[in-house]
Amino acid sequence: MTSYFRPSVDAMVGYVPGEQPKPGTNIIKLNTNENPYPPSPDAIAVLRNLDSEWLRRYPDSYANDFRKAVSEVLEIPVDWIIVSNGSDDLLNIVMRACAELGRKVVYPMPTYVLYRTLAQMQPAEYVEIPYPDDYHLPIEELVAANGAVTFVASPNSPSGHAVPVDHLRQLAARLSGVLVVDEAYVDFADETALPLVKEFENVIVIRTLSKGYSLAGLRLGFGIANPQLLSGLFKVKDSYNIDAIACLVGAAAIRDQAYKNECVQKVKASRAKLAVDLKQLGFKLWDSQTNFLLAQPPKGNAEEIYLALKERGILVRYFKHPGLEDKLRITVGTDEQNQILIEMLINLS
Known part of the structure; x- marks a missing residue:
């Protein structure tokens, strides 16, 4: 055929x-x-009282209502935030913006296998660095692989371990490409890599409302990075990648800490x-x-x-x-x- x-x-x-x-x-x-x-009762209330006008019109392409809510909760400027249709969408946006043939994608394994799938879709060469038995971050090997994009899930799936922020800091300082810290499970962890986005312009921290906020069906995620890094990501994201309902419900949920x-x-x-x-x-x-x-x-x-x-x-x-x-x-x-x-x-x- x-x-x-x-x-x-x-x-x-x-x-x-x-x-x-x-x-x-x-x-x-x-x-x-x-x-x-x-989910939060506040989020459910928004959904129940939704004005149908939000369905008739196109949504805000930058999801600014949700960006403002994230900004308030995390004390991050609005222009340091990008919103996505689940964190998977943002992983794909990073891949489309930064990776291609001749520009490698690197990550330690075992981890979220979607990284491999997205690299294959691009297509881009991908390099999988084995974790040692103790799941210590293989910094030297990751640096030597010289990726245009390096993914580190922390906490990681399926192992459940979190990478110490200082180890991520050492990695970010030595990479020439983008470091994506995938914090899908951060709400259950002891620390966050969020301070690194202020220290390094090549670091983006990605989060989702699927886990801690009980909104897996809503499909809402976001990333935090230096506006210079986000500028390229905004160029390749879909025009209206966040629907109006998700933006309103997500804003209520994240404010209900x-x-x-x-x-x-x-x-x-x-x-x-x-x-x-x-x-x-x-x-x-x-x-x-x-x-x-x-x-x-x-x-x-x-x-x-x-x-x-x-x-x-x-x-x-x-x-x-x-x-x-x-x-x-x-x-x-x-x-x-x-x-x-x-x-x-x-x-x-």
């Missing part, structure tokens, strides 16, 4: 998202790192309890600063357990990738959901 696609598209394997059962399905969903608690922090504390407490319960069953765990745990079953039979749990109505994430074949990534649910998971694992042992 004749191909209608670019050779790079024919050669690539598309990103495979986690399974998404239909709403209302009797499933305990611990596979895609959604927050188990509802008290509610977000309350939910985050509940997730962190549940994470600690789930870790204790899994260790008692013989699982090996990695320290996590996210809303999930990377867990190695005592027999290493991760795929078998994943399939058995799925048959019984519990979804966890299994990656058939080098170094991950014997591990599961388990989203932290409510205490009730986590207890059902533990009881099921006991029955399977």
Whole structure:
């Protein structure tokens, strides 16, 4: 059959998202790192009282209402903020602006595999630097790879570890290209790399409202960087990449820091309890600063357990990738959901 696609598209394997059962399905969903608690009541109120005029008109192409809310909460000037259709959109914007054939994309592995997919789409050469067993950031190797773009997820998925900000600072100081610090899980972490954007004009910190704010279905993310770096990104973003509803709801959600922090504390407490319960069953765990745990079953039979749990109505994430074949990534649910998971694992042992 004749191909209608670019050779790079024919050669690539598309990103495979986690399974998404239909709403209302009797499933305990611990596979895609959604927050188990509802969004801020303030955000829900905006949605319920939405004026239909916002649907009729094109939205603000810069999502300024949301940028102002981010500026207030994080004490960052508005012109240091770019808004995107989920943080994935912003990763793609950075890739389109900075990478191409002859300009490499570099990142440590294992990490978010969408980085590879986006590089293949461009296309751009990508260099994957293995993390050591202790997940210490391989600074020398990342610098030597000389990327036009270097991605570091911190906290990282699927490992759950956070990279010390000082290590990111050392990396940023030595890179000639752009350093993207992907902070999708920062709301559950002990520190942020945000100060680096003021220290280095080549650093952008990317965040999302999907995790800490329980708004994965809204698709809203943002980046913070020196306006000089953002100027090139604004050139390649879609004209209206943020819809009006997302902008209004997201602004209300991010201003409600008290509610977000309350939910985050509940997730962190549940994470600690789930870790204790899994260790008692013989699982090996990695320290996590996210809303999930990377867990190695005592027999290493991760795929078998994943399939058995799925048959019984519990979804966890299994990656058939080098170094991950014997591990599961388990989203932290409510205490009730986590207890059902533990009881099921006991029955399977």
